[in-house]
Amino acid sequence: MAIVLPFKAVRPKKEFAKDIAAPPYDVVNSEEARELARGNDKSYLHISRPEIDLDPKTDEHADQVYDQGKINFEKFKTNGWLFQEQKPCYYIYKQIMGNHQQIGLVSSASAEDYDQDIIKKHEHTRPDKEDDRTRHIGTINANTEPVFFTYPAAPAIDSMISEWIKKVPEYDFTSDDGVKHTLWVCDDDQVIEALKTEFSKLKYMYVADGHHRSAAAWRIWKERKAKNPAHKGDEEYNFFLTVIFPDNQMNIMAYNRVVKDLNGNSQEEYLKKIAEKFTVTENAPDAPGGNLKFSMYLDGKWYLLAAKDGSYDQKDPVKRLDASILQDNLLHPVLGIDNPRTDQRINFVGGIRGTKELVKLVDSGKYAVAFSLHPVNIKQLISVADSGQVMPPKSTWFEPKLRSGLFVHQYD
Secondary structure (H helix, E strand, C coil): CCCEECECCEEECHHHHHHHCECCHHHCCHHHHHHHHCCCCCCCHHHHCHHHHCCCCCCCCCHHHHHHHHHHHHHHHHCCCEEECCCCEEEEEEEEECCEEEEEEEEEEEHHHHHCCCEECCCCCCHHHHHHHHHHHHHHCEECCCEEEEECCCHHHHHHHHHHCCCCCCEEEECCCCCEEEEEEECCHHHHHHHHHHHHCCCCEEEEECHHHHHHHHHHHHHHHHHCCCCCCCCHHHEEEEEEEEHHHCCEECEEEEECCCCCCCHHHHHHHHCCCEEEEECCCCCCCCCCEEEEEECCEEEEEEECCCCCCCCCCCCCCHHHHHHHHHHCCCCCCCCCCCCCCEEEEEHHHHHHHHHHHHHCCCCCEEEECCCCCHHHHHHHHHCCCCCCCCCCEECCCCCECCCEEECC
16 A cells, blocks of 8 residues: 655745756756856755855765755745745646656655555665765755656546646746646645545555665655654655656656777677677667667667577566666676676766767767667566566666756655
């Protein structure tokens, strides 16, 4: 039984929503954030990337960075740019990117559900990134950015949400990247109870994007629960900020790979070695067009690699993923990429950049070879999560990204 609750969001006044809304903290680095926020005191990057208000030489994990985030958050409220809702509400968030549309419910999920694996994960987290988000959330005392969840589509939920969005929205704007963002406040008690009931019927929910944010919220729950002798289970630290989308609206793009060298192989030796596990075809398209195939860019030419029968475990939900097949049969044995999480010879390129970016990187001489993968589908993600396993690093790239700053879950 999944717990999905309304909450009193801290959110922008209507007239400031577009100025405040910003990309997520983890899709821009400090330099990019500094540039994006230049000339805009209301940019949420001042809260999610507070180092932009300090000396550029400041270590982005220094205590003063997290303290600056707290200062900026309070400033946004004091200036009247952000305010807190008077009563717990749900919020309905629609995004349109090109021909794709997705509509999710903004709510607070249960840290105990995360602990009990009712909220399922498909990625490992890195301790340093968990530490960063734990310090950020703990210092500001709020979930400053949402976690992206998905759930098996439910007609009753779809129907209620479809009916509510016939009303006039609270926010409606298009961000600089061309994505349209629309938000409705669902404040009707009957509808709130009905949505809460329908979500409670879900057996599981799934983290799509935001594993470090959810792990950090779970850590804070454990810490504060242990320190509170009067813990009851309804304190705000028991819950964290989510946007939950039905699985049939997910848009997963490819996550491609580039490698700096051929691991000491000549091009001829390299092509001979990969032919042991793949059928190699020259003059191929720049996208594989399906699973178990890969487009490879090498020395100005595209090749198609098709995994040979018997080269992977068809029954294992992780081993049969394209990213696993490429890692197990080529990147590791031929190119010597033992751990793609830490090896400095490999890099990952989100599908939003297209295959032109792969060509550019290889033609520049910075990389020797590039691989264009077919996107993972949501059924594969759920299959891995249900099996209790995790996907290989950098397997999924979700678009559009959730805009930060439109809703915050405060712990008190």
